[in-house]
Amino acid sequence: MSEKLATLKKEGNISIITLDDGKANVFSSQMSQDVNECLDEVATEEGCLIIVGKEGMFSAGLDLKTIQSGDVDSIMKMSKAAFELLARIFSFPRPVIAACSGHGIALGTFLLCCCDYRIGVKGDFMLGANEMRTNMVIPTPILELIKFRVNESHKYRAVLGAEMYTLEKAQEAGLIDEVVSPEDLMKAALEKAKDLGTMGHPSYTITKELFIAEPMSKINEAMKEYKKDGK
Numbered sequence: 001m002s003e004k005l006a007t008l009k010k011e012g013n014i015s016i017i018t019l020d021d022g023k024a025n026v027f028s029s030q031m032s033q034d035v036n037e038c039l040d041e042v043a044t045e046e047g048c049l050i051i052v053g054k055e056g057m058f059s060a061g062l063d064l065k066t067i068q069s070g071d072v073d074s075i076m077k078m079s080k081a082a083f084e085l086l087a088r089i090f091s092f093p094r095p096v097i098a099a100c101s102g103h104g105i106a107l108g109t110f111l112l113c114c115c116d117y118r119i120g121v122k123g124d125f126m127l128g129a130n131e132m133r134t135n136m137v138i139p140t141p142i143l144e145l146i147k148f149r150v151n152e153s154h155k156y157r158a159v160l161g162a163e164m165y166t167l168e169k170a171q172e173a174g175l176i177d178e179v180v181s182p183e184d185l186m187k188a189a190l191e192k193a194k195d196l197g198t199m200g201h202p203s204y205t206i207t208k209e210l211f212i213a214e215p216m217s218k219i220n221e222a223m224k225e226y227k228k229d230g231k
Contacts, residue, residue: 006034013047014193024060025053027107029074031063032081036088044093044205048197050189051089051115052099053108055182056125061106082107083141087219090114090145091212093205095196099189100167100176106130112175113145116208117196119188120167120176127175128164140222144215150174 005021005028017038019025042049053059066078089096089111098115104127112118112127120127129146131138138146138159150158151174157163158173170176180188209216 004034005031006038008038008041011190013043013197014050014190015042015047016050016052017042018052018054019059020054022054025057025108026060026063027078027082027085027111028063028066029078029081032078032085035085039088039092042092042094045201046094046197048095048097048193049092050097050099050193051111052186052189053101053104056102056123058098058100058102058104059108059111060103061108083139083223086110086114086142086145087216087223090219091209091216093208094201095193095199095204097189097193097196099185100127101182101185103127107142109175110142110145113149117192118176118178119185119192120170120179121182121185122168122179123182125167126164127167127170128162129159130162130164132160132162141219144218144222148212148215 005019007018007020009016009018017035019031019035021031025031062082063078066074069075095117096115098112098118100112100118100120102121102123102125104112106129109127109129129138143159146159147155151172154173158175165173165175167176168179171179178188
């Protein structure tokens with residue numbers, strides 16, 4: 001596919017990455033590559049980053065077609081690329097805002113957990129890690145993300161209980177910080193980005209590294225084992 005699945009535009013010191021594969025915004029190997037290429041162009045010493053999906057869909061997770069293909073090498077390549085991308089976003093040196101434009105399922109929810117501030121939209125949209133209902137193990141590199149973000153009273157419900165939340169109810173769980181009307185999503189995201197973009201450098205980067213040090217240590221160790229074992 002020649003068209004980019006993720007594109008970057010800039011408004012002053014605010015960078016906006018838009019995910020749009022024309023369908024469910026799944027994290028195929030190509031999507032991860034395109035997002036990484038966008039991130040390469042985002043300033044790490046100033047400003048703020050916004051990640052937004054297409055209308056009605058933030059992301060439905062990993063590409064099920066690849067998983068169902070049975071091609072182990074392709075599945076491993078896709079999964080490894082996605083896990084490394086999420087770790088990169090989670091530890092990004094500047095503030096990251098998710099503009100959750102619709103459904104966020106499985107890896108879509110974990111992507112939200114990577115972001116520092118999450119704005120969702122009102123409507124018939126769902127968030128959640130549904131892996132337990134699809135007989136899939138949640139591996140450490142992404143399990144640590146949801147354990148870090150979700151509120152204590154929802155840890156079982158959100159992970160082992162595979163509970164699906166409306167975006168409004170996801171606020172109580174700690175998966176979303178704010179919910180607005182769909183037509184106000186980018187306005188709210190840009191306003192928040194202007195505020196967070198004023199955070200000092202390198203103080204923000206250093207403090208963020210300290211703040212997420214424990215989960216990042218576990219993620220990095222798990223990724224080493226993942227590469228070593230070929231899992």
